Amino acid sequence: MAGIPLAGLSLAACGSAGPGSSSASTGATYWSLTGQPQEGIRQATVERFNAANPDSTIATTVFQNDAYKTKIKTALGAGEAPTIIYGWGGGGLRTYVQADQVEDLTDWFAQDPQLKDRLFASSFAAATVDQKIYAVPCEAVAPIVLFYNKALFAKVGVQPPKTWDEVLALVPAFNSQGIAPFSLGGQSRWTNMMWLEFLFDRIGGPELFESIYAGNKDAWNAPASLQALSEVQKLVKANGFIKGFSSITADSNADQALLYSDKAAMMLHGAWTYAQMKDSAPDFVAKDLGFVNFPTVTGGKGDPSNTVGNPGQYLSISAKASDTEKDVAKKFLSTTLLDTTEQKAWIDSGNIPVVNGSDSLIGDSPDAAWLQFVYQTSSQASTFVQSWDQALSPASAEVLLDNIAKLFQLSISPEQFATSMNAVLGQ
Known part of the structure; x- marks a missing residue:
C-alpha cells in the first residue's frame, strides 16, 4: 500500500x-x-x-x-x-x-x-x-487495525473477536441479521493483502514472511503459508465480506462508509482511516467506533502484540x-x-x-483514546511487519497483488497462489 x-x-x-x-x-x-x-x-x-x-x-x-x-x-x-x-x-x-x-x-x-x-x-x-x-x-506510524461498529455489535449481542475462531463464529451471527460481517474495498487489492499479513504472522510468526522477504526457496509453500491462505478463503466462502467486495474501492472510502452507515460490522484497515472517518462521520467516530488488534489463531506462533502496516x-x-x-x-x-x-x-x-x-x-486531545491505542499497539509490538507491497520489490509486489485478488475471488487455490509467488521470490 x-x-x-x-x-x-x-x-x-x-x-x-x-x-x-x-x-x-x-x-x-x-x-x-x-x-x-x-x-x-x-x-x-x-x-x-x-x-x-x-x-x-x-x-x-x-x-x-x-x-x-x-x-x-x-x-x-x-x-x-x-x-x-x-x-x-x-x-x-x-x-x-x-x-x-x-x-x-x-x-x-x-x-x-x-x-x-x-x-x-x-x-x-x-x-x-x-x-x-x-x-x-x-x-508517524500506521498500524493496521480491526475497526468495529459498537452499535451493530450491541444489536446482535456479541463481543469483538479475540480469536480467529470467534471471527468465523461472528460471520453467521451478523449475516443472519442482514449485516455484512466485514467491509472490504477489494478492488484496490492491497486492502485484501492486510488480511494475509496478519494471518501469516498469527499462524507462522514473523519468521514466515522474513523467509519470503529473504527469497528462500519455496518460502510461500511453507505449511503455515498454505494454512493462512486457506483460512482467508474459508472466510470468503462463508460470506464473511460484503457482497460485491471485489468491485468496491478503498480510494473512494466506500469501504469506510459501509462501516459507519451500519452496512458492515467490522473493517480491517489502516490507522489513517480514523481521521477520514472522523471527517465524514464525526458522530459515529465519537460514539460507535471501536478498535482492537487482530485476533490470535489457536496454535499459531505469532505474538498477539505483533502488528502489521507502516512502521x-x-x-x-x-x-x-x-x-x-x-x-x-x-x-x-x-x-x-x-x-x-x-x-x-x-x-x-x-x-x-x-x-x-x-x-x-497527547494530553486532553478529543482523540486521546485512539491515539493511546495506536501508541501502545506500535510501541509495544514485538514485531511490526511492514506492508508487503512496500517490503518486497516493486516487481514482486505487483505479482503479489494480482495473485491476492485472484485468491479472494476464489479463482486460484492456495497451492496455485504459492506456486505463482515462489516463481518471483527474490526478484
Whole structure:
C-alpha cells in the first residue's frame, strides 16, 4: 500500500519550496511529498533547522506521490539525487543499497545510541538491509487495525473477536441479521493483502514472511503459508465480506462508509482511516467506533502484540552527496527531525510519531483514546511487519497483488497462489 497512509496520490510534480533554496552549495537538499498536513509539518521542521543553522541550510523540493517515485529513481540512476531521500524503507530501500546509492548509517547510530533508542525499536526492521541501517525512521506510524461498529455489535449481542475462531463464529451471527460481517474495498487489492499479513504472522510468526522477504526457496509453500491462505478463503466462502467486495474501492472510502452507515460490522484497515472517518462521520467516530488488534489463531506462533502496516516513513542520505552535505543532513536528522514541536504537530493531526514517549504529548486531545491505542499497539509490538507491497520489490509486489485478488475471488487455490509467488521470490 505504498504511499497510501500519509500522502494523497496524484501525478504532477511541484517546484522547490522553503528557505535555503539558494544555499544548497553550503547545505543540503531534501526531496519529499506534497499533501497536507504532512507537507506543512515537514516544511516547518526544515524551517526551524534553517533558522538555527543559517550557514548550512536545507533546500526542499516537493513532488506529488507518483511523480516522486519516478523522479527519485531517475535522479539516483543519474547520480543527481538530493542529499536527503524520502522513502518507505523495505524493498525500495534494498534496491538503493544494492546499487550503492545510499549511505550506511550503522556506525553513525552506534556513535550516539540515543538517536536510535528514542525511536520505536520496531521501526528499524524496514530501515535495515543485511543487518545494516540505511535510513532513519521518521514521521508517524500506521498500524493496521480491526475497526468495529459498537452499535451493530450491541444489536446482535456479541463481543469483538479475540480469536480467529470467534471471527468465523461472528460471520453467521451478523449475516443472519442482514449485516455484512466485514467491509472490504477489494478492488484496490492491497486492502485484501492486510488480511494475509496478519494471518501469516498469527499462524507462522514473523519468521514466515522474513523467509519470503529473504527469497528462500519455496518460502510461500511453507505449511503455515498454505494454512493462512486457506483460512482467508474459508472466510470468503462463508460470506464473511460484503457482497460485491471485489468491485468496491478503498480510494473512494466506500469501504469506510459501509462501516459507519451500519452496512458492515467490522473493517480491517489502516490507522489513517480514523481521521477520514472522523471527517465524514464525526458522530459515529465519537460514539460507535471501536478498535482492537487482530485476533490470535489457536496454535499459531505469532505474538498477539505483533502488528502489521507502516512502521514509519524513512529518510536516507545519498551516498553520492559531498561530505559537507552529509554532515548537514546528519545534523538535521539528529537535532531537529522529530523534535518536540514536530511530534506535537503529528499528534495534533491525529497521528502518533515514531518516538518513544510521544504519548506524553497527547494530553486532553478529543482523540486521546485512539491515539493511546495506536501508541501502545506500535510501541509495544514485538514485531511490526511492514506492508508487503512496500517490503518486497516493486516487481514482486505487483505479482503479489494480482495473485491476492485472484485468491479472494476464489479463482486460484492456495497451492496455485504459492506456486505463482515462489516463481518471483527474490526478484
